[in-house]
Amino acid sequence: MGNKNIHLINELPHIYELEDMMEFCRKYEHIYIYGKGENQELLLKYFDMCEVEIAGYVVTFMRTDEAPLRYREIPVKLVEEILSEKGVGIIVALPDRHYKSVIPLFREAGFQDYFIMTEYNKRAIAGQVKPRGKDQMTFEISLADHCNLSCQMCDHYSQLSEKWFVDMEQFEKDMIRMGELFEHEIGAITLLGGEPTLHEDLIKCIRITRREFPKGELIILTNGVLLLELEHSPKGNLWEVCKENDVHISVTVYPIKLDYAAIEEKGKEYGVPVFMSSNIHAEKSMKITKISDKHTMDLQGGVERFYCVNCLYFNKFNVLKDGRLYMCPVAAHSNIFNHAFDQKLKIREKDFLDIYQINSWEDIAEYSAGYIPFCSYCDLKHWGHHSEWKASSKKIEEYI
Numbered sequence: 154m155g156n157k158n159i160h161l162i163n164e165l166p167h168i169y170e171l172e173d174m175m176e177f178c179r180k181y182e183h184i185y186i187y188g189k190g191e192n193q194e195l196l197l198k199y200f201d202m203c204e205v206e207i208a209g210y211v212v213t214f215m216r217t218d219e220a221p222l223r224y225r226e227i228p229v230k231l232v233e234e235i236l237s238e239k240g241v242g243i244i245v246a247l248p249d250r251h252y253k254s255v256i257p258l259f260r261e262a263g264f265q266d267y268f269i270m271t272e273y274n275k276r277a278i279a280g281q282v283k284p285r286g287k288d289q290m291t292f293e294i295s296l297a298d299h300c301n302l303s304c305q306m307c308d309h310y311s312q313l314s315e316k317w318f319v320d321m322e323q324f325e326k327d328m329i330r331m332g333e334l335f336e337h338e339i340g341a342i343t344l345l346g347g348e349p350t351l352h353e354d355l356i357k358c359i360r361i362t363r364r365e366f367p368k369g370e371l372i373i374l375t376n377g378v379l380l381l382e383l384e385h386s387p388k389g390n391l392w393e394v395c396k397e398n399d400v401h402i403s404v405t406v407y408p409i410k411l412d413y414a415a416i417e418e419k420g421k422e423y424g425v426p427v428f429m430s431s432n433i434h435a436e437k438s439m440k441i442t443k444i445s446d447k448h449t450m451d452l453q454g455g456v457e458r459f460y461c462v463n464c465l466y467f468n469k470f471n472v473l474k475d476g477r478l479y480m481c482p483v484a485a486h487s488n489i490f491n492h493a494f495d496q497k498l499k500i501r502e503k504d505f506l507d508i509y510q511i512n513s514w515e516d517i518a519e520y521s522a523g524y525i526p527f528c529s530y531c532d533l534k535h536w537g538h539h540s541e542w543k544a545s546s547k548k549i550e551e552y553i
Contacts, residue, residue, distance in 0.1 A: 160341070160403075162434050162465045164277040168534055170270070174244065175203070175459050177268040181242030183208040185235060187255065187267075188247040189216075194224040195279040196246050202282070202524040203459040211235060211243055213255070236262040243267040246275055281462040284518035289340050292331070292471040292478065293374075295319065296358055297347040298489060302376050302407065305545040306445045306552065309482045311347040312545040313493035318352050325361050327476055327508065332365030335514045339366055343403075345374035350383060356394045363398040370401065374433065377404040380416050392423040406431040407443050407542060434465075443542035447535075448483060450552045452496060454529040461528040464536075468522045477505040478517060484527040494549045501526045 178184050184200075186193050189210040200207050209228035235241050236259070243264075247255060249272050259267055296319050300311035307313075342362055349355060350373075362371055373395070380402070383391035395402060404416060406429055413429060420427030431443040461467055466481035479485035484505070487498045504527045506520050545551065 160434060163467075163469055164273070164280055165463050165465065166274045166277040166281065167271065168460065168463045170274050171459050171463065174268055174270070174274075175205070175457075177242060177244075178205050181266065182240030183235075183238065183242070185209055185211045185230070185241065185243045187211045187232070187243050187245045189229060191223060192275055192279040193246050195282050196244070196275070197227065198224050198282050199278050199459075199462065202461070203457075205459075208241075213251075213258075232258055233262075236264045241266060245269045248272070248275075278462055281468055282522050283468075284515070284522045285468065286518075287335065287338055287340070287514055290335070290514060290518060290521075291339070291341040291343070291469070292473050293343040293345055293482070294324070294327075294473045295346050295482075295486075296324075296344055296349040296352040296355060298486065299351070300346055300348040300376070301351060301378055302348070302409070303545045303547075304407075304445065305543055306447050306539065307545065308446070308448050309345075309347060310486050310489040310493065313547060314347065314486075314489045315492075317347075319358075321354055321357065323475060324358060327473060328361050328365050330476075330508050331473065334508065334511065334517065335366070337366055337368075339369040339514075341370040341372060342366060343372045343374050348376055348378070349373055350375050350379040350391075353388060355383075356386075356388050356391060359394055359398050359400055363400075371398065372401045372403055374403045374405070376407060377411060377413065377416055377429075378409075380404070381412070381419060384419070392419060392425055395425045396423045401426045401428065403427075403433060404429045405433055405443075444538050445540055445542050446537060447539035448552065449532040449535040450490075450498075450530055451532045452498070452530070452553065454499075456529045456532055458524055458528070460531075460533045461524050463533045464528070464531060471517065471521055473508070476508055478508055478520070479505045480521065480525050480527070483531065484525070487527070487530075490552070493547070496549075498527070498530055 184205065185208055186196055189212050193210060197207055207227060209230055211230055211232050213232055243266065245255065245267055295309065298311060298314040298317040303312040344358060344362065352358065402420065402425060404427060406413060417427055417429060470481060472479045472482050472485035474485050484500065487500060490496060491498055504525045506517060
């Protein structure tokens with residue numbers, strides 16, 4: 154369905170390598186990056202996000218045909234200039250093919266203070282902190298914060314939410330503004346929740362969104378419970394509207410009594426693409442046992458900055474809510490978590506963009522590829538698959 158790369162999780166850097174690299178940086182007074190190209194510039198950006206000072210780039214020889222800077226300028230030194238300096242550590246960020254020429258230089262000079270990045274992390278860090286193009290941009294918007302299922306560890310906190318629907322006037326106003334910012338072109342928009350099919354004006358939401366974004370992929374992400382009966386809803390036939398507006402339906406498969414085969418057949422009947430999977434980020438349909446992921450929180454906000462690029466939401470799944478664009482659903486819906494568990498996770502000014510105070514989609518692309526203070530609450534090292542799906546206990550232990 155559509156551009157599958159939109160929905161897949163970006164490559165996430167190896168978290169233990171990030172830890173080792175930061176530990177290496179703490180040992181030295183001056184840190185240099187070996188190499189000077191796009192990936193090295195993006196690595197510099199990552200270190201800036203982590204508040205790690207970089208003294209400069211190291212190169213084997215000076216080039217006269219270098220591409221223009223994409224990020225910011227720092228000193229460039231030849232390798233032989235710094236090998237005899239004291240307090241120097243070098244992050245080797247060159248492609249692996251240069252290993253056979255660079256390491257002998259170090260060995261011959263008796264230099265041992267270097268850290269060799271894996272090819273994977275060089276690529277993954279660059280991919281995470283590089284702003285996306287318009288055709289890869291996405292955002293999601295919850296039509297209802299609550300849900301008709303109660304899933305453990307829901308990262309939208311839907312099972313903890315009071316009954317809440319998006320206000321239609323606010324929805325239309327925000328969608329018009331997003332259309333202006335994106336010049337009515339985008340990779341994908343997802344209408345979800347909670348459970349989006351609970352909203353009585355779902356059909357109107359679809360038509361407004363498609364009006365403002367005539368060509369972008371438009372997705373309804375749902376548990377599917379109400380899909381069949383919405384063929385005959387008081388506001389119209391959802392399936393016909395999805396066909397008319399080129400809407401894709403993504404159904405998360407749960408171990409519940411629901412006729413998933415009938416939903417697939419209904420999609421075929423109306424010519425509406427239905428993607429059905431127990432893992433919404435899978436490249437192909439996966440109708441296997443639903444596994445719940447635990448997104449562990451550090452309620453004191455003590456997570457170090459460098460972990461942020463290991464998040465599946467980072468630079469990927471932005472959330473639009475009441476005129477604000479958030480990095481992720483965890484931040485966007487943190488008020489539900491706070492209310493349910495009497496917590497005080499803070500949303501600071503830098504944790505969101507006011508869509509009425511920015512000038513273009515490029516502002517969103519830059520924001521999405523950067524660090525936000527709310528990241529300090531997400532204990533990413535302990536995020537991951539937890540257990541088979543079951544109903545929520547609605548206790549804070551699901552998140553700590």
